[in-house]
Amino acid sequence: MSRNVRANGLDFHCLEQGRGEPILFLHGFPDHAATWRPLAERLAPEFRLIAPDLRGYGLTSRPLDVESYRLGHLIDDVAALIDAFDLSMVHLCGHDWGGVLAFAFAEKHPHKAASLTVLNAPPPAVLQKMIWNDPNQRLASQYITMLRSAEADALFNETNVDALIERFLAQPYRHGSLNDADIEAYRHAWTQKGVWQAMLAWYRASPFDVPDIDAEFGNDFLDECHIECPVQIIWGDQDAVFVPAMADAIVHACPEAILTRLPAAGHVPHRDAPERCAALIAKFIAQHPIRPISKEVTA
Numbered sequence: 001m002s003r004n005v006r007a008n009g010l011d012f013h014c015l016e017q018g019r020g021e022p023i024l025f026l027h028g029f030p031d032h033a034a035t036w037r038p039l040a041e042r043l044a045p046e047f048r049l050i051a052p053d054l055r056g057y058g059l060t061s062r063p064l065d066v067e068s069y070r071l072g073h074l075i076d077d078v079a080a081l082i083d084a085f086d087l088s089m090v091h092l093c094g095h096d097w098g099g100v101l102a103f104a105f106a107e108k109h110p111h112k113a114a115s116l117t118v119l120n121a122p123p124p125a126v127l128q129k130m131i132w133n134d135p136n137q138r139l140a141s142q143y144i145t146m147l148r149s150a151e152a153d154a155l156f157n158e159t160n161v162d163a164l165i166e167r168f169l170a171q172p173y174r175h176g177s178l179n180d181a182d183i184e185a186y187r188h189a190w191t192q193k194g195v196w197q198a199m200l201a202w203y204r205a206s207p208f209d210v211p212d213i214d215a216e217f218g219n220d221f222l223d224e225c226h227i228e229c230p231v232q233i234i235w236g237d238q239d240a241v242f243v244p245a246m247a248d249a250i251v252h253a254c255p256e257a258i259l260t261r262l263p264a265a266g267h268v269p270h271r272d273a274p275e276r277c278a279a280l281i282a283k284f285i286a287q288h289p290i291r292p293i294s295k296e297v298t299a
Contacts, residue, residue, distance in 0.1 A: 007080035013059035018044035028096020032058040032189040038274035056198025069205035231257040236265030
């Protein structure tokens with residue numbers, strides 16, 4: 001079911017499906033709500049799935065100024081969405097930027113997150129430390145500088161959608177991970193007026209410092225992750241965005257986290273290995289169900 005929900009002063013387009021314990025899905029760049037289709041088909045029989053187009057994406061409202069895409073506003077969006085669906089607590093599932101956001105949200109709003117499953121994404125502090133101290137991750141993260149540049153506007157815009165589909169989606173389409181309907185859903189999301197400017201604003205407003213490749217190493221960034229809810233990390237080892245060592249760095253910062261590596265999957269493991277990812281998510285949530293909070297009655 002497609003519906004619009006008012007939250008944090010914006011209109012969020014959301015896809016909703018299934019019944020049961022609620023899972024709130026937070027997508028990454030340059031995706032949209034329907035990117036979760038491979039998981040939704042497998043999880044809807046057991047769970048209530050809620051997938052919004054995040055701020056600026058797809059059919060959701062698009063503030064024009066970069067400041068509106070600061071991490072604090074994005075965290076507030078997630079809290080407001082949970083309230084808008086009249087939920088006190090959800091299971092969070094995030095990928096890429098959505099995973100970074102899910103970590104940040106769970107740390108700020110521990111009582112709204114029953115569990116956290118993250119696919120190929122680190123907590124903000126872990127990513128910053130790895131960019132500074134791991135030469136391979138620093139090299140891999142240079143794309144952030146490119147997306148922040150003025151040159152990015154000429155490439156990433158709605159009039160260039162065919163080239164962008166080829167760039168981001170051609171390989172999974174040829175491999176059968178995406179079908180014709182998926183491609184058309186991306187085309188619809190990526191041709192909305194101003195959508196690419198909004199997606200780029202996430203990077204331009206982000207707090208990450210990305211030094212040049214040859215800059216000095218060794219800055220002592222803190223990478224502690226104070227997450228109270230159970231955390232599951234699903235990691236595609238063929239990722240070209242985050243180095244394999246990133247998964248170990250996340251577990252070091254979140255020692256209670258469970259890590260499952262998928263050796264044949266890439267940056268989008270829920271697209272490369274949907275059956276495996278869905279099974280891991282279902283099992284994890286079954287182990288950590290949402291329970292009603294009992295209230296003591298005092299005289």
